[in-house]
Amino acid sequence: MEANTALNSCSGTARDALSVLNHVFGLPAFRGAQEEIVRHVTDGGNCLVLMPTGGGKSLCYQLPSLLREGCGIVVSPLIALMRDQVAGLLEAGVNAAVLNSTLSFDEASEVERRLLAGDLDLLYVAPERLLTPRCLTLLGQANIALFAIDEAHCVSQWGHDFRPEYIGLSMIAERFPDVPRIALTATADEMTRKEIIARLGLAGAPSFVASFDRPNIRYEIVEKQNAPAQLKAFISERHAGDAGIVYCLSRAKVEDTAAALTSAGIPALPYHAGLDAGLRARNQDRFINEDGVVIVATIAFGMGIDKPDVRFVAHLDLPKSIEAYYQETGRAGRDGKPSSAWMAYGLSDIVQQRRMIDESTGADAFKRVSIGKLDALVALAETAGCRRSRLLGYFGEEVTGGNCGNCDNCLTPPQLRDGKVAAQKLLSCAYRTGQRFGAMHLIDVLVGRMTEKVTQFGHDKLTVFGIGNDLNEKQWRAVIRQLVAMGHLRADSEAYNALKLTESARGVLRGETDIMLREAAPGTRIRASRAKSRRGDLAPRAETKPADAGLQAALRAWRADIARQRSVPAYVVLHDSTIDGIAAARPATINELRNIPGIGDKKLEHYGDELLALVKAADS
Incomplete structure (x- = not known):
């Protein structure tokens, strides 16, 4: 069987990225830098892609894998990710498979056979599996379209989710220098980006950084x-x-x-x-x-x-x-x-x-x-x-x-107040009690509470005893938290979380540093999900006919049945946005259904008649 079989339905325009996007994935257009990235990698280029969750990172390596000769190798750290992505690709008619610890020896051998036979478009591999001598030998014999290193921040010791097995992926550039590499992550600060580039051999390659904003x-x-x-x-x-x-x-x-x-x-x-x-x-x-x-x-x-x-x-x-x-x-x-x-x-x-x-x-x-x-x-x-x-x-x-x-x-903008005096009282209290006590004891001293500990250490005799009774315990906790956040206090874990002054506290005590504190909120500040953004409704609903809710319910029930039959998540069958699109447009023909985003050729072939029957039943 030929590789890239998902392209067979593209009617002579198989090598065009937009055509594959539409025919295979049912999407009418690229978003943001997707098209530039796809064309860059398809032409053999390496790159780093930073794109927020839900921004369409997967298409940036899935499409080039279909457009280039050979099989795209996707390095992924989690079995759940592999399973869901492969299920979605199979639904779209793409020959995809996984190679991880969940497979039996016979199942893994069959995947290896298909790779060598050119019968796979995409293969998802766990990093520890890829680095085994057996897998490296296998890849050396196969026709590889590209390497995609997903969740690439895992390679960085400065990242928030460092995984030691990712370090070994540096050998991909050495062993397969002519195969394009694309590293992808949803989040990485400047230090993490530099380490990704260094470890994965991406020096000189472009970085595509999308907006990190998730306005919804x-x-x-x-x-x-x-x-x-x-x-x-x-x-x-x-x-x-x-x-x-x-x-x-x-x-x-x-x-x-x-x-x-x-x-x-x-x-x-x-x-x-x-x-x-x-x-x-x-x-x-x-x-x-x-x-x-x-x-x-x-x-x-x-x-x-x-x-x-x-x-x-x-x-x-x-x-x-x-x-x-x-x-x-x-x-x-x-x-x-x-x-x-x-x-x-x-x-x-x-x-x-x-x-x-x-x-x-x-x-x-x-x-x-x-x-x-x-x-x-x-x-x-x-x-x-x-x-x-x-x-x-x-x-x-x-x-x-x-x-x-x-x-x-x-x-709900918070109220700010001049907190210089409150900060000076708190810092003085921490200093005069020897910087040996935690928040609760300092508050007891400030509000003049005669606790056993206060009297034991004689802190009721200090000049700071009771000088903070104009604020309650909740308000003092807010002051302490904000001064810690500003860096004027720190909690010493070696001294039972005693609050200690930092160098910058001197400026506060001398009156040289202005302190503005936010007032403690009286309660839950946003009470209802109906509260409107100044941007308006972030997800406006399409105009629909009166039977929309009933049709949506029927489509969701049908989707749930199909998902159970195929043992896949419901969203792998159809995304909510696709169901909403069908309910809004009420297509009456195959061609009209084909225009709904998320309906590619294979889904149209598998589900088209059933979906049209559901629409017709809702309209009758």
């Missing part, structure tokens, strides 16, 4: 008070019945949170490395294949999950960096519809993350970089300005206007 995602960070209750309220009020991901730092917290949500009537499942592998796989499959399931997970979950209709991502613990935050929140709204990135955050989160850095076995240079990344994330959490502008600015993207209209600070 609403960013919201709230002060952590009763996080479980806050999370339940957020889901119940804003995302009832929606699919979502909740991230927690520990396995115990994952299980407790999932149980609490389930008790509140929210279908939630735990996911972490300590669970039985079978249960973990079943929970992941339910999340992917069913509607409205919430997965509560450690950060081990999510990379490579293609589920497009995740309506929210929530964090109950602070991530390690802005890169991690961006990557994890980016799993919401891959379909472009309005979605939420919500996080509950407090001083304890900073202390916990700082302790983890201090107690790690990493070199001093690594710890310094990690602390810098944590400081940047804390600054994002504490900013009184536009969160989107600060987030994009971290990745070197300039933002004009300063008001995105779709983050909590832009929708």
Whole structure:
């Protein structure tokens, strides 16, 4: 069988990228830099591609693999990613396969045979599998169209998800110098980009950097008070019945949170490395294949999950960096519809993350970089300005206007006040108590609370005792958190998280440094998902006929049946946007159905008659 069989239906224009895009994937046009990237790689060029989740990275290597002679080799770190992408490609009529640890010896041998016979368009390989002598020998005998290194940030020790097995991928450039290489990731700061380029031999190759903006995602960070209750309220009020991901730092917290949500009537499942592998796989499959399931997970979950209709991502613990935050929140709204990135955050989160850095076995240079990344994330959490502008600015993207209209600070601007006196009181209290105590004790001293510890150390006799009784405990916690974020205080993990003054605190105490503090919010600041962005409705619905809701329901039920029969996720059969398109346009003929985005030649062949019958039934 010939390679690139998916091109056979392209009627004489098989070598044209736009034609393949339309006939195979059912898409009418490229987005952003996709076309430039596709043509560059198809012509044999190497490159680095940074494109946000949902931005169309996969097409940047899938199309050149179809347009070039041979098979495209895709290095992917997660089995879930391989499985979903291969299922989608097979639905589109592309000969794709995986080579990973889930295959038996006979199954792997059959994939190897097909590769050597020229019967594959794309082959997804785990990095550790690719580096085995057997696989390298196999690739040396095959006709290779290109190498695509997905999730390329994993190669960088400065990245948020470093994987040692990725280091060995540097040999691809040495062993296959004439085969084009494309490295792809959704997030990487300047330091990470430089390491990707160096390790993968991409010096001199162009970098294609798309905007990191995800305008459909609403960013919201709230002060952590009763996080479980806050999370339940957020889901119940804003995302009832929606699919979502909740991230927690520990396995115990994952299980407790999932149980609490389930008790509140929210279908939630735990996911972490300590669970039985079978249960973990079943929970992941339910999340992917069913509607409205919430997965509560450690950060081990999510990379490579293609589920497009995740309506929210929530964090109950602070991530390690802005890169991690961006990557994890980016799993919401891959379909472009309005979605939420919500996080509950407090001083304890900073202390916990700082302790983890201090107690790690990493070199001093690594710890310094990690602390810098944590400081940047804390600054994002504490900013009184536009969160989107600060987030994009971290990745070197300039933002004009300063008001995105779709983050909590832009929708409900926080009040600022002159905090110089409060800061001086707090810093003086920390200094006069010997810089040996944590936040709670300092607050007790400031408000004049006669606790056992206060009297034990004689702190009721200090001049700072009671000088802060104009503020309550919640307000003082906000002051402490913001001074830590500004760098005037730091939590010393070696001294039981004692708050210590930094060098910059001198300027505050002398009155030389201005301090503006944001007022603690009275409660949940964005109460309903119906709150409008100043950009307007971010996902306007197409004008539809009155029977639209009934037709959509019929199409979704049909899709669910097909997905069960074929043992694939529902979105692999048809994306929500394609179902919405069919319901809006109500095609009556094959040609009209063919014009719906997401309906390529193979899907038209497989499902065309059934879809038209559903439309006709809805109109009758």
